[in-house]
Amino acid sequence: DARVTQTPRHKVTEMGQEVTMRCQPILGHNTVFWYRQTMMQGLELLAYFRNRAPLDDSGMPKDRFSAEMPDATLATLKIQPSEPRDSAVYFCASGLDTLQRNYGYTFGSGTRLTVV
Amino acid sequence: DQQVKQNSPSLSVQEGRISILNCDYTNSMFDYFLWYKKYPAEGPTFLISISSIKDKNEDGRFTVFLNKSAKHLSLHIVPSQPGDSAVYFCAAIRGSGTYKYIFGTGTRLKVLA
Numbered sequence: 001d002a003r004v005t006q007t008p009r010h011k012v013t014e015m016g017q018e019v020t021m022r023c024q025p026i027l028g029h030n031t032v033f034w035y036r037q038t039m040m041q042g043l044e045l046l047a048y049f050r051n052r053a054p055l056d057d058s059g060m061p062k063d064r065f066s067a068e069m070p071d072a073t074l075a076t077l078k079i080q081p082s083e084p085r086d087s088a089v090y091f092c093a094s095g096l097d098t099l100q101r102n103y104g105y106t107f108g109s110g111t112r113l114t115v116v
Numbered sequence: 117d118q119q120v121k122q123n124s125p126s127l128s129v130q131e132g133r134i135s136i137l138n139c140d141y142t143n144s145m146f147d148y149f150l151w152y153k154k155y156p157a158e159g160p161t162f163l164i165s166i167s168s169i170k171d172k173n174e175d176g177r178f179t180v181f182l183n184k185s186a187k188h189l190s191l192h193i194v195p196s197q198p199g200d201s202a203v204y205f206c207a208a209i210r211g212s213g214t215y216k217y218i219f220g221t222g223t224r225l226k227v228l229a
Contacts, residue, residue: 004159031215042122042221043160043205056216091159097215101148104162105217 002026006092006108013115018080021111023092024073032075033093033105034067043091049075050097082115089113119143120208122220130228135193137223139206142187146208150217151180151191154203163204164191196227 005024013019025032034046047057047067057067064083069075079086089112095105121140129135139149147168152160166173166180166189173180179192193200203224207217 033216035219040221043207043219045216045218048216050215093159095215100215101150101167101209102165104150104152104165107152107159107161109157109159 002106004092004094004106004108006090006111008111009109010112011114013082013113015083015115016081017115018078019082019086019113019115021077021090021092021113023075023077023094023108025075025092025094026106027073029094029096029106031095031097031100031105032069033091034075034077035091035093035107037089037091037110046077046090079113082113084115087113087115118221119146120206120218120220122204122206122223124223125221126224126226128226128228129196131198132195135191135196135200135225135227137191137193137204137206137225139189139191139220140187141189141208143208143210143218144184144187145210146218148209149180149182149189150207150209151178152205152207152219153200154205154222160205193225196225198227198229201225201227 033048035043046059052069066078089110091110093105093107150165151163154160182189203222205222207219
């Protein structure tokens with residue numbers, strides 16, 4: 001059963017520290033997303049990639065967030081410096097763009113980030 | 117600017133009854149809609165989708181209805197089961213060649229045994 005793997009599952013860090021979250025998309029998927037879940041906004045899109053190229057990162061605070069796909073098996077989301085308001089659950093999702101309308105994307109289990 | 121809205125944060129339903137979850141949107145350019153279900157400590161999982169050229173799509177106990185004139189969609193679960201207790205998100209896509217979903221804020225469904 002193919003799955004999207006996210007590490008770490010939980011991260012507690014002090015304000016000002018760098019945080020890196022990792023995602024291994026499902027092999028063969030060509031689209032990768034980063035979402036953030038908050039109580040007020042629900043699931044917010046931060047960034048997404050198609051065929052490893054960044055297509056849209058308008059949802060990210062550019063001064064502190066960065067997203068990359070160094071290769072097809074790894075996507076990273078980095079926050080530097082982290083702030084308490086960044087505390088949330090961060091989800092990675094992957095899929096095939098040709099199938100996503102009928103079958104959706106597959107989400108990972110998320111990284112719960114707490115910045116103290 | 118919340119383009120996809122789920123105005124009911126929570127809903128409780130008796131087992132065996134119908135659950136109706138609602139979603140409203142503001143952008144008439146959305147042409148595909150999806151529902152996701154999310155259990156605690158897990159990522160959302162795809163449930164069902166509907167194209168804007170249809171008004172109904174059914175998959176087992178789950179049916180999604182779309183009212184384009186009202187910019188409203190709903191998810192019906194019949195009969196509801198305790199295992200359906202989860203947070204349900206609706207999502208919308210605008211235009212072909214666009215891959216990003218705009219999600220609502222979610223509705224927490226509790227099915228009482």
